[in-house]
Amino acid sequence: MRVPRFTLPPEGVHPDVAYQVVHDELMLDGNARLNLATFVTTWAEPQARLLMAESFDKNMIDKDEYPRTADLEQRCVRMLADLWNAPDPATAVGCSTTGSSEACMLAGLALKRRWQHARRAAGRSTDRPDLVMGVNVQICWDKFANFFEVEPRLIPMEGDRLHLGAAEAVAACDENTIGVVAILGSTFDGSYEPVAEICAALDDLAARTGVDVPVHVDGASGAMIAPFCDPDLTWDFRLPRVASINTSGHKYGLVYPGVGWALWRDAAALPEDLVFRVNYLGGDMPTFALNFSRPGSQVIAQYYNFLRLGRDGFRRVQQTCRDVATSLAHRIASTGAFRLLTDGSELPVFAFTTAPDVPFSVFDVSAALREEGWLVPAYTLPKNREDIAALRIVVRNGFSHDLADLLLDDLHRILPRLQKQTGPVRGPETASFAHGAGAPAGNDGRRPA
């Protein structure tokens, strides 16, 4: 038989045949476990897979029909509120989403609406809302600004500062600033932005000028790393200025793709007029979401992970990722061919560039590793450090010391060949891993996902 690609076939085929055809085509996709570009979970326990398979048919929005699933979602929100030190976890509000992107849209909307209410109450204009953030923000924030008509104030990188600085953030704020986004941590290099310093500088601004700007922490990755690996780092609801936090359940929350979380420190941080009510066990339940129907299985798997691992289990998983990342980073640096920008000691993610005077580019290294099956993205940094091109490795649960050794073996095999080049062969035009690309973003639209 011939497989039609672009029209619905006039007649169907046997399910075994259809399965084999689709299965075989998908063999040509990359191997998810060797994808060191993505932050998203590519390994989970068989028990989590089983629970997900058992619950594919549960629709998250049908709270009335699936009250246990709805309850597990609420328990996850409570657990996260407790983990992130909400003043009263029982009254913190939050919801599951499809990922951090949706969670960031909701958090941004709450900031915008709060600002509008305050401005209207003061008889001031609501024409020109702006949002202050580093140029290194993930593309979802460019989307938020574009879709919801908020001016993005992207603070460029400068010298060795490859993320948002407190002084620079405050300098960009004015009475129209709906919030400052602080990222824990940056997708470009895995570094944590200085959330506490940013909050302190904004406290000072409020005391001096009355301009009182809330902070949203984009903890897509770090909100599930820092509580376990850096318990003394103050970045969360312990800081009164932090109004809301998001994370990707499908990144270091260790669930397969399709779940994120948005939490507000208390009901006051989420304007009531954004919340809708759905029927739930005869009562009504507040919901805040862009989607309506959504699978329940990812939320169920999130609850499974919380129960299965507990605090100590999460700490061991994340600390192992960090150990693998820092060890691999330093061994890559000790080849002499590279210079580290970060070393994996914040997010288990590190970025590195080529040493001066080597005859190859980061794009050559990325291409050579790809021939060995590894996906290691290379990209140019955004505004004011476009001169740096970097490679980035994301260490996730399931990327063991053993796999890291195999990657390093391959790198050692590749380097002598690259050293013989007369000069760099590939440039940024070959960067094929810009998962978030396509939007009119600061750095020519290319952003690491």
Ligand SMILES: *Cc1c(COP(=O)(O)O)cnc(C)c1O
């Ligand atoms: C991944 C990421 C996002 C987007 O998250 P998704 O879960 O993929 O929608 C947003 N912000 C940061 C900092 C990220 O790392």
